[in-house]
Amino acid sequence: MSSLYLHLPFCRSKCPYCDFYSQVGSAEQLNEYVDLLILDMQVLAEVRPLTGSLQTIFFGGGTPSLLTVEQVDRLLQQSDRLFRIDTNCEISLEANPGTVDEGRLRGYRSAGINRLSLGVQSLCDHQLQLLGRGHTVADVRDSVALAQDVGFANMNLDLMFARPELTCEQLQGELDDLLALRPQHISLYGLSYESGTRFAELRTRRELVEASDEEYAEQYGLIHDRLVEAGFEHYEVSNFALPGFRCRHNQVYWRREACLSVGCGGHSFVATGWGERWAVPADLNRYRRCLIDHRDPAQRLETFDRQGAMVETLYLALRTSDGVDCRLFAETFGGLPEELFPEAFQRLDNHLCRADNRWFFKPSSWLIYDHLISAFF
Ligand SMILES: C[S@@+](CC[C@H](N)C(=O)[O-])C[C@H]1O[C@@H](n2cnc3c(N)ncnc32)[C@H](O)[C@@H]1O
Numbered sequence: 062m063s064s065l066y067l068h069l070p071f072c073r074s075k076c077p078y079c080d081f082y083s084q085v086g087s088a089e090q091l092n093e094y095v096d097l098l099i100l101d102m103q104v105l106a107e108v109r110p111l112t113g114s115l116q117t118i119f120f121g122g123g124t125p126s127l128l129t130v131e132q133v134d135r136l137l138q139q140s141d142r143l144f145r146i147d148t149n150c151e152i153s154l155e156a157n158p159g160t161v162d163e164g165r166l167r168g169y170r171s172a173g174i175n176r177l178s179l180g181v182q183s184l185c186d187h188q189l190q191l192l193g194r195g196h197t198v199a200d201v202r203d204s205v206a207l208a209q210d211v212g213f214a215n216m217n218l219d220l221m222f223a224r225p226e227l228t229c230e231q232l233q234g235e236l237d238d239l240l241a242l243r244p245q246h247i248s249l250y251g252l253s254y255e256s257g258t259r260f261a262e263l264r265t266r267r268e269l270v271e272a273s274d275e276e277y278a279e280q281y282g283l284i285h286d287r288l289v290e291a292g293f294e295h296y297e298v299s300n301f302a303l304p305g306f307r308c309r310h311n312q313v314y315w316r317r318e319a320c321l322s323v324g325c326g327g328h329s330f331v332a333t334g335w336g337e338r339w340a341v342p343a344d345l346n347r348y349r350r351c352l353i354d355h356r357d358p359a360q361r362l363e364t365f366d367r368q369g370a371m372v373e374t375l376y377l378a379l380r381t382s383d384g385v386d387c388r389l390f391a392e393t394f395g396g397l398p399e400e401l402f403p404e405a406f407q408r409l410d411n412h413l414c415r416a417d418n419r420w421f422f423k424p425s426s427w428l429i430y431d432h433l434i435s436a437f438f
């Protein structure tokens with residue numbers, strides 16, 4: 062089982078709440094960057110070879126939909142040549158509304174993209190403006206309709222809640238509008254004020270009012286109820302899918318399976334020993350210099366020991382509705398979670414549930430996930 066992540070650190074403009082590694086880039090910069098990604102894959106294949114053909118590929122950003130069809134095609138051809146793409150591979154690409162037209166979407170489909178993730182964020186023009194998004198609700202509707210027309214039958218829509226000024230009534234209306242777009246998958250993220258962003262600065266100056274804990278909880282509950290009622294499985298803290306449409310790539314992360322990445326700012330997990338995390342520093346000049354010299358741009362961030370691997374396994378698995386598979390955990394670590402972490406299990410007695418030889422949290426507990434999971438550290 063192998064997975065590949067490709068990071069595209071360019072956007073048309075920088076959104077004031079976002080601290081993902083991305084910058085405004087020209088067509089020439091993008092072209093040069095694609096050449097570097099091709100070299101990066103070559104180096105990766107030499108230094109950290111993948112085992113088995115690729116089962117999932119994810120183009121993330123930034124705004125990967127700034128890539129032309131030819132650029133996506135080149136990257137997929139190189140992936141297939143070096144790593145072999147499985148015939149059933151899930152190949153996702155993140156797109157921004159307003160950056161795609163029919164020709165581009167059709168071309169992406171022909172190149173092999175079979176899952177599209179669209180950053181909707183809000184279905185209210187006033188809120189989209191407040192979020193500094195370069196698109197309107199009409200752009201969202203057009204992009205979704207075009208994608209469906211050209212045959213995308215596995216689509217994710219991202220929405221943010223706990224936004225400034227957002228009321229529960231308005232959120233309810235936006236969820237209805239979102240469902241009317243007939244996505245197979247929905248990711249719902251509570252707006253976070255990341256340090257160094259314009260939104261964090263505005264909050265400090267009290268020019269933006271952050272949602273209170275009560276508002277956050279009420280909106281999270283409302284989202285869960287509405288989407289479950291509409292037939293979605295709430296299968297991870299922020300993710301909902303119709304049956305059969307869970308994101309396979311993200312499940313690789315949560316199961317702590319190997320996922321290698323290429324691109325400036327990308328992170329890899331290598332399943333050697335108890336596991337290693339690698340990252341490419343978010344510095345385009347350094348990235349370019351490394352690859353021109355045919356040097357590996359990635360640096361090892363962490364090598365896990367058994368204790369670290371156990372804690373991270375629990376941390377990731379308990380984010381999902383599947384939870385921790387006790388048989389697999391015991392096979393890997395030589396004991397059941399409740400035997401190896403007796404005090405944490407005692408502390409979390411009211412929150413941890415057990416069924417089918419698995420430990421899991423109910424979605425209502427996910428609201429205080431960071432607090433609960435600290436019992437294992
Ligand atoms: C890596 S971003 C890229 C998506 C794409 N460029 C876009 O903007 O539509 C993936 C998602 O993270 C979410 N996100 C970004 N910044 C966030 C923040 N500060 N708080 C909560 N969610 C955030 C947004 O929902 C976004 O769609």
Ligand code: SF4
Pocket residue numbers: 071072073074075076079080081083122123124157180
């Ligand atoms: S939210 Fe998306 S479009 Fe906006 S800056 Fe971040 S990655 Fe770019």
